[in-house]
Amino acid sequence: MIIAIAGTPGTGKTEVAKTLSGITGFKIITTKNAALHGAVSGRDAMRKAMIVDPTKLQKAVSKMIKGDSIIEGMLAHLLKADIIVVLRCNPAELQKRLKSRKWSARKIRENMQAEILDTITIEALGKRRKVVEIDTSKKSSKEAARIIKNMISGKIAKKYKPGSIDWIKKYGNYLLDPESKRFNI
Ligand SMILES: Nc1ncnc2c1ncn2[C@@H]1O[C@H](COP(=O)(O)OP(=O)(O)OP(=O)(O)O)[C@@H](O)[C@H]1O
Numbered sequence: 001m002i003i004a005i006a007g008t009p010g011t012g013k014t015e016v017a018k019t020l021s022g023i024t025g026f027k028i029i030t031t032k033n034a035a036l037h038g039a040v041s042g043r044d045a046m047r048k049a050m051i052v053d054p055t056k057l058q059k060a061v062s063k064m065i066k067g068d069s070i071i072e073g074m075l076a077h078l079l080k081a082d083i084i085v086v087l088r089c090n091p092a093e094l095q096k097r098l099k100s101r102k103w104s105a106r107k108i109r110e111n112m113q114a115e116i117l118d119t120i121t122i123e124a125l126g127k128r129r130k131v132v133e134i135d136t137s138k139k140s141s142k143e144a145a146r147i148i149k150n151m152i153s154g155k156i157a158k159k160y161k162p163g164s165i166d167w168i169k170k171y172g173n174y175l176l177d178p179e180s181k182r183f184n185i
């Protein structure tokens with residue numbers, strides 16, 4: 001059984017993966033570590049981030065998998081898994097979490113925009129795998145991990161199917177003018 005834990009930065013992937021590993025015994029594979037084994041194709045100087053080739057990442061991850069596993073981190077939503085869990089977070093809460101990392105305003109804005117636009121979920125659905133969403137805004141990582149554990153046992157409640165989380169209604173205006181104080185969260 002392979003569970004991928006994906007989501008915009010700050011949605012809680014690493015924390016939830018650790019908690020889930022603690023209650024299931026599944027081994028954690030982080031995509032960043034796997035990427036360093038031959039999947040880095042360049043560097044995005046402006047974003048100070050590595051550029052990862054998803055095909056090479058899949059190969060590196062496949063080599064690391066031995067038994068039940070949790071794959072967590074950037075690009076986890078594009079990898080082969082029995083269930084892809086996309087963690088979601090209310091943009092206002094996400095902004096708080098990312099601000100506490102002292103990231104640049106631009107980087108925070110880009111990630112909030114991605115979260116509002118359901119980017120990771122849409123990309124995951126393009127892979128035609130089983131995709132679920134969990135909103136971590138008001139949940140502890142323990143609660144989120146328990147929900148995933150139930151999913152492993154085969155129980156997936158309707159409310160976790162993609163489509164019920166919608167930030168656009170409340171935060172759509174932020175996309176039009178993210179720098180305006182009027183729309184700032
Ligand atoms: N369910 C949660 N409720 C409240 N805060 C949370 C929750 N999960 C994580 N956090 C907090 O949000 C922050 C981001 O969590 P975490 O580092 O696990 O995110 P991430 O998705 O792994 O981010 P990245 O993609 O940058 O690795 C941390 O400070 C963490 O304590």
Ligand SMILES: [Mg+2]
Binds near residue numbers: 013014015
């Ligand atoms: Mg992380």
